[in-house]
Each structure stands twice: as structure tokens, then as C-alpha cells.
Amino acid sequence: MSDKKLINPKLKLNALGHSYNDIYFFVIPLLLPLFREQFHINYVQSGLILTAHVALRSIFSLVFGYFGDRYDKRVIIAGGFIFSSVFLGGLIRVNNINTTITFLLLLAIGVSTFHPLAIAIVRENSKPHKRGHYIGIFSAAGSTGLVIASILFGFFVRMWGWKITCFLLALPGYFLAYAYLRSKKSKENNKAQVEKKIKKRYIYLFYISFAFRSLGFWAVLSFLPIYATDYIGLKPEVSAWIISIIFAGELLGTLISSRIIDKNQPLVLLFLTTFITTFLLMGITYITQPLPVILLVGALGIFGGIFFPTITWLTFVGPAHKQSKMFGISLFVEGFAATIAPVLYGLIADQTSLICAYRFAAVPLSISFILYGDYIPKTNYLKQHI
Numbered sequence: 197m198s199d200k201k202l203i204n205p206k207l208k209l210n211a212l213g214h215s216y217n218d219i220y221f222f223v224i225p226l227l228l229p230l231f232r233e234q235f236h237i238n239y240v241q242s243g244l245i246l247t248a249h250v251a252l253r254s255i256f257s258l259v260f261g262y263f264g265d266r267y268d269k270r271v272i273i274a275g276g277f278i279f280s281s282v283f284l285g286g287l288i289r290v291n292n293i294n295t296t297i298t299f300l301l302l303l304a305i306g307v308s309t310f311h312p313l314a315i316a317i318v319r320e321n322s323k324p325h326k327r328g329h330y331i332g333i334f335s336a337a338g339s340t341g342l343v344i345a346s347i348l349f350g351f352f353v354r355m356w357g358w359k360i361t362c363f364l365l366a367l368p369g370y371f372l373a374y375a376y377l378r379s380k381k382s383k384e385n386n387k388a389q390v391e392k393k394i395k396k397r398y399i400y401l402f403y404i405s406f407a408f409r410s411l412g413f414w415a416v417l418s419f420l421p422i423y424a425t426d427y428i429g430l431k432p433e434v435s436a437w438i439i440s441i442i443f444a445g446e447l448l449g450t451l452i453s454s455r456i457i458d459k460n461q462p463l464v465l466l467f468l469t470t471f472i473t474t475f476l477l478m479g480i481t482y483i484t485q486p487l488p489v490i491l492l493v494g495a496l497g498i499f500g501g502i503f504f505p506t507i508t509w510l511t512f513v514g515p516a517h518k519q520s521k522m523f524g525i526s527l528f529v530e531g532f533a534a535t536i537a538p539v540l541y542g543l544i545a546d547q548t549s550l551i552c553a554y555r556f557a558a559v560p561l562s563i564s565f566i567l568y569g570d571y572i573p574k575t576n577y578l579k580q581h582i
Contacts (some may be wrong), residue, residue, distance in 0.1 A: 218339075420439060
């Protein structure tokens with residue numbers, strides 16, 4: 197039988213859900229250039245919107261991570277899709293900036309239900325020697341959704357405006373909620389032991405390193421559409437297309453990662469991708485020609501795509517019945533750092549320039565790969581029960 201036929205239907209639905217949930221996840225950066233033009237908000241105000249959204253998402257990712265280990269993951273994820281669709285689609289009837297921002301912030305609660313629970317579902321439905329492969333496919337599906345959505349977003353906004361675009365993007369969420377409710381419940385092996393014993397302090401150090409990396413990388417993602425309008429010269433209504441470039445690169449990176457991660461050490465890949473990402477970020481700040489910048493943005497996406505599946509490491513060092521909580525914590529620490537990033541770098545950009553803000557973002561990335569380099573040899577993670 198081909199590998200395609202062997203894929204669990206729950207994994208297929210999970211991949212489809214990820215491709216769609218990431219559209220909700222990243223809709224605010226797509227909208228910010230339009231808000232700046234229509235409502236005349238500055239970098240700091242743009243950063244505050246992102247900060248509040250990411251803060252809510254990170255807090256509720258932690259909450260739903262704990263709930264996911266106790267209650268039916270399918271129902272929680274379905275509820276998240278319905279909640280997100282209601283508030284994203286509801287923007288079509290909103291006429292002021294304050295209510296618009298409120299709806300977008302409430303959207304974060306629905307978004308937060310998916311990632312910690314869905315990654316745990318991948319773990320539950322994958323054999324140990326295939327986890328990295330399927331988490332890579334799961335990540336690739338999210339990137340695919342973002343590439344398609346960011347391209348369509350630009351076209352739809354030009355034809356119908358951003359309100360109707362948000363309404364149209366919200367509709368498929370209801371069908372996905374129904375699909376999750378109709379899907380079969382996973383057979384969880386809650387009696388499974390930890391597959392790789394490791395000191396807890398190394399897991400905590402993993403979270404800290406993850407947070408520093410997020411603090412730097414979210415500076416890039418948060419302001420990338422604005423960077424495209426201010427420094428590359430794209431119009432606000434099509435600035436979302438630069439998101440297509442970084443996530444097209446991420447799609448390629450996740451496909452590469454899905455092929456190699458089960459045969460290599462996830463933590464080594466994590467260290468290398470963080471190291472290279474730091475220099476790619478610095479390259480964007482010194483090169484001004486559009487084509488080289490676009491290539492660098494694509495490369496950032498590739499190494500970001502290789503990075504995400506390295507979270508597979510957590511599935512081998514934690515018990516099955518705590519997987520949602522562990523992924524919830526990882527998303528919380530990422531979100532905590534990403535909460536700080538928009539306002540911090542928005543303030544730097546307003547006082548200096550967005551280029552200077554991007555250069556400052558290289559500092560936490562550097563700290564991250566130094567921390568990774570410190571504990572990778574000590575974990576002695578050489579085999580994964582292949």
C-alpha cells in the first residue's frame with residue numbers, strides 16, 4: 197500500500213483544519229496595511245493590536261492545552277472554528293475601528309483552540325518513526341493555506357473590499373466544525389510511558405530558547421506587509437502577497453523537514469535553522485533591491501518551515517496523556533514572546549526606522565541559538581525508536 201493510503205483520516209482532516217486555522221491566525225497582519233491607510237494608525241498602534249491578539253491567543257492556548265488532555269479534542273476544536281468564523285465574518289456589519297479590533301481580539305480565542313490539541317492528535321495517530329513526517333505534513337498544510345489565502349486576499353480586497361473578504365474567508369470554518377464533530381474519536385494510549393527520559397530542566401530550557409526565537413522571528417512576520425509597502429513599494433491592497441512568498445518558502449521547508457526529521461536529530465535542525473535565520477534577517481536590513489529581498493524572505497520561510505517540525509522532540513520526552521498541555525505550554529511561551537514583539541519593535545520603528553527594528557530582532561535570535569547550542573549535546577538525543 198502507498199503511504200497516501202496509510203494516512204489516518206483524522207490526520208487528513210487535521211491537515212485541512214490547520215490550513216484553514218492559520219488563515220484566522222494570520223489575518224491581522226494582512227489587514228494592518230489597510231487599517232493604516234483607512235484609519236491612519238502608526239507602527240505602535242499596529243503593534244498594540246497584534247500584541248493584544250497574540251496575548252489572548254497564547255493565554256488561551258495554555259488553557260485549551262490543559263482542557264485537551266481532559267475532554268474531547270474534537271468538540272473543542274469544532275467550537276473554536278465556529279467561534280472564529282462568527283467574529284471574522286461579523287466584521288461585515290461593523291462600521292468603526294474599536295468594534296473591529298474587539299472582534300479581531302475575540303477571534304484569537306477561537307484560534308487558540310486548534311494548535312495544542314491538533315498537534316497532540318497528530319501524535320496520537322502517528323507511529324513513533326513517522327511522527328516527524330506527519331508533523332511536517334501538518335505544518336506544510338498550514339503554510340499552504342496561508343499562501344493561498346494571502347494571494348486570494350489581495351485579489352478579493354481589490355474586487356470587494358476587506359469586509360466582504362473577511363466574510364468569505366469565515367464561511368468554510370462552519371463546515372470544518374461539522375467535519376470535526378462527525379469524525380471518530382482518537383484511541384488514546386494514556387498508559388504510554390515517556391519514551392525518552394530527560395531532565396526536566398532541558399525541557400524548560402527548550403521553552404526558553406523557543407521564546408527568544410519567537411521574539412525575533414515575530415518581529416519579521418508582524419510587520420512584513422508594512423515592510424513591503426514602505427520599503428519595497430507594494431500597494432497596501434496587495435502587500436499581503438509578500439506573506440505568500442514567506443509561506444511558500446515555509447511550505448517548501450516543511451516538505452524538506454518531513455523527509456529528513458525522522459532520520460536526523462530534531463534539536464540539531466532546530467539549532468541550525470535558528471542560526472541561519474539570524475543572518476537572513478540581517479540580510480534584509482542591508483539589501484534594498486526588491487528581487488534579492490524577495491529571495492531572502494523566501495529563504496526565511498524555508499528555514500522557518502524546517503524549524504517547526506522539530507517540535508517532534510517533545511512527543512518523545514513527555515507522556516501521551518500530557519501532550520496537549522506540553523504543546524499548549526510551547527505555544528504559550530511563543531505567544532508570550534510574540535506579545536512583546538509587535539509593541540517593542542513598533543516603538544523602535546517609530547523612534548528610528550523599521551530597518552533598525554529588524555536589526556534589533558537579530559539579538560533574541562542570537563540568544564536563542566546560543567541556548568540551543570548549550571543543551572543539545574547534553575540531551576544526547578541520537579535515536580528515536582526508528
